[in-house]
Amino acid sequence: MSCFVYIFVSLALFLSSGLNLSPSCNRRHGLCTAPWKKWGGSCYLITQKPLTYDDAREACRRLGAKMAAPRSDQENDFLANLTQGSEIWVACTDRRQEGEWECEGSQDGERIYTNWIDDQPDNGGGKEHxxxxWSPDNKWNDYRCKRDLxxxxxxxxxxxxFTTNSEGRLEADSCL
Ligand SMILES: [Ca+2]
Structure with a gap:
């Protein structure tokens, strides 16, 4: 009887060690790798230099991202704080139809978040789309799209x- 238990325990140990020997594949969701910063479930990165509106959109697209358009006061303030007082583009434009502002990610007819200064948008000179x-109060202004921000x-x-070995150490940074 004791021999049977010994065999059973040995077999169990062998099987469990065998299982441990196979590398385990782990996945971590929701990572923002540096220099991207995580906020509210998304990753954010400032462009390296001031760009025109269209060039900034293109720079973000090349990074597999979209130019940000805040959807709340909290996100608006987060974006403003990222650039520490510098003016930054918001991915909203009325180029398609003057006075009808559309923002990145918004659907036709959807109510969009805006944060205009009291006397803006004024379409200054008929060319601000x-x-x-706008620093320092984080409110919005409409500018000429050719400005560099x-x-x-x-x-x-x-x-x-990532894949870990039987000792829990990193073996490979991808298991796809
Ligand atoms: Ca303006």
Whole structure:
């Protein structure tokens, strides 16, 4: 009887050690790798230099992101704080139809978040069709789209995969 128990325990140990020997694949969701900063479930990064509205949109697209358009006072203040007082583009424009502002990610007819200064947008000189966060009070102004301003790119966090060995140490940083 004791021999049977010994065999059973040995077999169990062998099986469990065998299972441990196979590397385990782990996934971590929602990572924003540096230099991206995580806020509210998204990742944000400032453009390296001031750019025109269109160039800033393109710079973000090349990073697999979109130029950010805040959807709340909290996100608006977060974007403003990222650039520490510099004016930044907001991905909202009325170029398609004067006075009808459309923002990145908004659907036709959807009520959009805006944060205009009292006397803005004024379409100054008939040529201001792109929105920017205006320092120091984080309110918005419409500017000529050809101005050079910083912008913030926004993207969804990536799923990060890694493989660990039987000792729990990192074996590979991808298991896809
Ligand atoms: Ca203006």
């Amino acid at each position: 792109c929105a920017a966060i 910083l912008a913030v790119c926004k993207r969804q966090p990536r799923t990060h995969c």
